[in-house]
Amino acid sequence: MIADDLKDFKKFTPKTLPREEPFVSGHRACQGCGEVLALRQVAKAIGTPMIAVSATGCMEIISSPFPQTAWAVPWIHVAFENAAAVASGVESGLKILVDKGRIPRKEIKVVAFAGDGGTADIGLQALSGAMERGHNFVYVCLDNEAYMNTGIQRSSSTPYGAMTTTSPAGKVTPGQTTWKKNLPAIMAAHNIPYVATASPAYYLDLMNKAKKASLIKGPAYLHIYSSCPTGWRHGADLAITVSRLVVETNIFPLYEIEEGRYTVRKNNQPKPVVDYFKTQRRFAHMTPDMLQTIQERVDRDYQRLLQMEGLTNPAVVKEERKVAE
Ligand SMILES: Cc1ncc(C[n+]2csc(CCOP(=O)(O)OP(=O)(O)O)c2C)c(N)n1
Ligand code: SF4
Numbered sequence: 253m254i255a256d257d258l259k260d261f262k263k264f265t266p267k268t269l270p271r272e273e274p275f276v277s278g279h280r281a282c283q284g285c286g287e288v289l290a291l292r293q294v295a296k297a298i299g300t301p302m303i304a305v306s307a308t309g310c311m312e313i314i315s316s317p318f319p320q321t322a323w324a325v326p327w328i329h330v331a332f333e334n335a336a337a338v339a340s341g342v343e344s345g346l347k348i349l350v351d352k353g354r355i356p357r358k359e360i361k362v363v364a365f366a367g368d369g370g371t372a373d374i375g376l377q378a379l380s381g382a383m384e385r386g387h388n389f390v391y392v393c394l395d396n397e398a399y400m401n402t403g404i405q406r407s408s409s410t411p412y413g414a415m416t417t418t419s420p421a422g423k424v425t426p427g428q429t430t431w432k433k434n435l436p437a438i439m440a441a442h443n444i445p446y447v448a449t450a451s452p453a454y455y456l457d458l459m460n461k462a463k464k465a466s467l468i469k470g471p472a473y474l475h476i477y478s479s480c481p482t483g484w485r486h487g488a489d490l491a492i493t494v495s496r497l498v499v500e501t502n503i504f505p506l507y508e509i510e511e512g513r514y515t516v517r518k519n520n521q522p523k524p525v526v527d528y529f530k531t532q533r534r535f536a537h538m539t540p541d542m543l544q545t546i547q548e549r550v551d552r553d554y555q556r557l558l559q560m561e562g563l564t565n566p567a568v569v570k571e572e573r574k575v576a577e
C-alpha cells in the first residue's frame with residue numbers, strides 16, 4: 253500500500269528545498285536546456301544515497317566527458333536501450349548484498365534516467381519487463397520529443413506536425429505525421445504503484461512527485477517534459493516559458509496515477525494551442541487546419557483524462573465540487 257510508504261512524506265515548499273545537489277553545475281548542456289533543469293530537480297528532490305543509471309543520450313553525454321563528471325553520486329552509463337534492465341540489476345544486487353550482510357540495510361535509491369528515444373522506442377521492452385517484474389526503482393523519462401543527442405531525429409514521442417531531420421516539413425511531408433505515443437498510459441497499464449507527469453516550470457510539483465516516486469516501494473515512472481532550444485529552435489531564454497505554456501494549453505497535462513487512481517491538476521480555461529506552437533520554429537510551417545486538428549485532439553484527450561479521474565478517484569472530484577460550490 254502506498255499510503256504506508258508515504259506516511260512520513262512531507263511536501264517540499266520553497267523554504268524546505270534541499271541544499272544538496274547530486275547533479276552539479278559545470279556540465280556541458282546547451283545554454284537554456286530544459287532537460288538538464290528537469291534532471292537537476294529530480295536529483296535534488298530524491299537526494300542521497302542514490303545510484304543513478306543513465307542511458308545513452310544528451311544527459312549522459314553532457315554530464316560525463318572523461319575525466320570530468322557532473323554526478324556527485326554513484327553513476328553508471330548504460331547502452332541506449334537498457335536503462336531499465338540495468339536499474340533492475342542494480343536494485344536486485346543491492347538486495348542480495350544486504351541479505352548477505354555485506355552492506356548495511358539502508359534505503360539506497362536507484363534512479364534510471366533516459367530520453368524519449370531510450371524510453372518510448374528502443375528501451376520499451378526493457379522498461380516493460382522491469383515494471384512487470386516489480387523492481388523497486390524510479391524510472392525517469394526526460395522527454396525532449398526527439399533523438400537530440402544524434403541530431404534531432406524523430407521518435408515515437410515526437411508530437412504531430414513537429415519538424416525534425418527525419419520528419420522534415422516541406423512539399424511532401426508536413427513534419428511528423430504520427431501522434432505522440434502515450435507513455436504514461438502504457439506504464440499505467442502495467443499496474444505499477446506510481447505514474448506521474450511533470451514539467452520543470454512547476455518545480456515544486458515536479459520535485460514532490462519525484463520524492464514520492466522514490467519513497468514508494470516498487471516501480472515508479474515519471475514522464476517529464478524537457479524543452480530543447482537546440483532541437484526545437486527556440487531562444488535559450490524560453491525553457492520556462494514553453495514548459496509552462498505546454499501545461500497551460502493542456503497539451504501536456506500534469507497528473508498522477510497512484511495505485512490506479514488518477515489525480516489531475518485542473519486547467520479548465522486552457523490557452524489555445526497556437527500560443528504554444530508559435531514559440532518554436534519546429535512548428536513554424538503548421539497550417540490553420542493542422543492547428544485545428546491538434547486543438548480538437550488536445551481537448552478530447554484532456555476530457556478523457558478527467559473521465560479517468562472521475563472513474564478511478566471519485567473522492568477527489570467530489571472534494572473539488574465542494575470547494576467550487
Ligand atoms: C543501439 C543503438 N542505436 C543507436 C545509438 C545512437 N544513439 C545514441 S543516443 C541516441 C538518441 C537518444 O535520444 P533520446 O533517448 O531521446 O535522448 P536525448 O538525446 O534526446 O536526450 C541514439 C540514436 C546507440 N547508442 N545505440
Ligand atoms: S540538444 Fe537539447 S536536450 Fe540536448 S543538451 Fe542541447 S538543449 Fe539539452
Ligand SMILES: [Mg+2]
Nearest residue numbers: 367368396398
Ligand atoms: Mg530525446
